[in-house]
Amino acid sequence: MASMVFSECSTSTTSRFFPMSLRKDAVVLLRRLSLPRHSCASKVPLSFRAFTVGASTPTSPPPSVAIEACAKVIDGKYVAKQIRDEISSEVSRMKEAIRVVPGLAVILVGDRKDSATYVRNKKKACESVGINSLEVHLPEDSKEEDVLEFISGFNDDPSVHGILVQLPLPSHMNEQSILNAVTIEKDVDGFHPLNIGRLAMRGREPLFVPCTPKGCIELLHRYGIGIKGKRAVIIGRSNIVGMPAALLLQREDATISIVHSRTQNPEEITREADIIIAAVGQANMVRGTWIKPGAVIIDVGINPVEDSKSSRGYKLVGDVHYEEACKVASAITPVPGGVGPMTIAMLLSNTLTSAKRAHNFQ
Amino acid sequence: MASMVFSECSTSTTSRFFPMSLRKDAVVLLRRLSLPRHSCASKVPLSFRAFTVGASTPTSPPPSVAIEACAKVIDGKYVAKQIRDEISSEVSRMKEAIRVVPGLAVILVGDRKDSATYVRNKKKACESVGINSLEVHLPEDSKEEDVLEFISGFNDDPSVHGILVQLPLPSHMNEQSILNAVTIEKDVDGFHPLNIGRLAMRGREPLFVPCTPKGCIELLHRYGIGIKGKRAVIIGRSNIVGMPAALLLQREDATISIVHSRTQNPEEITREADIIIAAVGQANMVRGTWIKPGAVIIDVGINPVEDSKSSRGYKLVGDVHYEEACKVASAITPVPGGVGPMTIAMLLSNTLTSAKRAHNFQ
Structure with missing residues (x-):
């Protein structure tokens, strides 16, 4: 039996999304950032x-x-927080402007503790930036068709902009055919071969x-x-x-x-x-x-x-x-x-990108 | 106006296709092959x-x-000839066994002399191994839709196993959307991003x-x-x-x-x-x-x-x-x-592979 949780949170920070600070020169002076405890920088x-x-x-x-x-x-950790703040700001701006909130659907099959932890972390991260998170939890002995049915539903659902199947799947399921079922427009993991092909090719742009x-x-x-x-x-x-x-x-x-x-x-x-x-x-x-x-x-x-x-x-x-x-x-x-x-910050970023693209929001 | 040429030739050599002689050791003794004139091997x-x-x-x-x-x-030149002989043999075997002849459709738009030469060479190569070659020649001022219509026809035609659009196309045409129209099952050029993605990924196999x-x-x-x-x-x-x-x-x-x-x-x-x-x-x-x-x-x-x-x-x-x-x-x-x-030998090889796959012929 599947359980579903739907949550929506939003914040209202004001910084803009991804103000890249890429500097192309080789000699660079780094800004001081907080240092993890095992730094020898002292x-x-x-x-x-x-x-x-x-x-x-x-x-x-x-x-x-x-x-x-x-x-x-x-x-x-510092940079991911910075990015989450920027995403949060963009989610708010989008909601305000066009009343659309990005949505991420996560499908979890079985009872692996590590997988459950990953899914929980993704859900928390979504909540922290105001992205809707939709979770489906299917029992270990589910059929492949059950998973495919949920994927199909999310593919058609305009409130879902990203679909993520938590891996590994139970051994009786064909991982490749399940992952291939996710529409490329919502493949926020970016693992679809079409996305990888576009990533490899000059002059082509991957969706994710x-x-x-x-x-x-x-x-x-x-x-x-x-x-x-x-x-x-x-x-x-x-x-x-x-x-x-x-x-x-x-x-x-x-x-x-x-x-x-x-x-x-x-x-x-x-x-x-x-x-x-x-x-x-x-x-x-x-x-x-x-x-x-x-x-x-x-x-x-x-x-x-x-x-x-x-x-x-x-x-x-x-x-x-x-x-x-x-x-x-x-x-x-x-x-x-x-x-x-x-990694999770980039998942949120991909979900936001997907929602913006779906609604042609700049 | 489009002109169409359809030809079928077959040969009957008996050697089998691609008896790979890959040797994995680093120290190798090479077989003596015919030497081009600028060799200093003497x-x-x-x-x-x-x-x-x-x-x-x-x-x-x-x-x-x-x-x-x-x-x-x-x-x-020597190796390509060897491969063409092997393909020729396989084409004959296939025709004899299941009455199917591999077919390659080539679309040429405009009057570039170099492109015409390439297409002619491909046609000749097809003929030399018994692959059907089908050529469409469209005038320079054709519309993109005309090209797409032919591609669509070839996509649906079970006697065509490979489709090749000769590049470059006239500048008023969108090369990417035309190439994307070729079904991946007949993309004998292997340039479709889905093929490239599969080529890049471990555990995946490109069709071509x-x-x-x-x-x-x-x-x-x-x-x-x-x-x-x-x-x-x-x-x-x-x-x-x-x-x-x-x-x-x-x-x-x-x-x-x-x-x-x-x-x-x-x-x-x-x-x-x-x-x-x-x-x-x-x-x-x-x-x-x-x-x-x-x-x-x-x-x-x-x-x-x-x-x-x-x-x-x-x-x-x-x-x-x-x-x-x-x-x-x-x-x-x-x-x-x-x-x-x-290059042309591999095009023939891809066309044969496609025909074999389409008819589940080993």
């Missing part, structure tokens, strides 16, 4: 530091400087960009980190992060290389990068020696590792060895608090 | 030479060896792969050149060659880097490659110094350059400086006679 006052992205070589600066140096922390890679690029933009002409290495080639991240970076004129499980010399290739996106799901895989001095690191991995000091018995770490990377990189996302918070 | 007897793909470094072999060395010529990049990979396969784990640099990121070639190489587990007009150090990156695909349209751009000793080069460029010795006043050269490359690479495609002949 060694050098951040507000007075300039750094060059991609201008260094593996031999410079000398080791003594590298040991002293400390990466700027790219604070995803997958949320996590979109969040990675947004962090670079917001921190004024130039992409054009930079050497970018993407570690991992998954459909949901690595591959679309590479396509996005190439769209912005980076020179991309994609490192994966069959790459023979990942360390050597990664060390060529001005920008590293690590999305491979292996705790601390990228060591300090893999990183060119001055590189910018976006760490998508969230890996639990044993930690006797923690009351939970574990802590979360990224794919990049944070402490080592901090000494070499010019900027880095922490885990948690880096890319993670950006 | 210096070292080819039939006794072994070479290692991707095992060399920029410092080995020493210059004295490199000067003596001479690349194996990858003979696209674009002909020229497919031809590049086929040459590597037929020459037993391993791709898995190799470093591949693709120069150029066009929708029709560079980008899909990169996606194809990645599907075969190469580690890809894409060099383009905004790349700051193309020479340095290209020199890291075990396999180079050059598709940028600049005569002789890739010099000998760009090439790692032992690399394999697939040159997609076909550029006319002045040549007073030629009766035509020009000759065709690739994107790679052939004479210089021959001294460094282990294998290289000539221009002409390399990738060029493969």
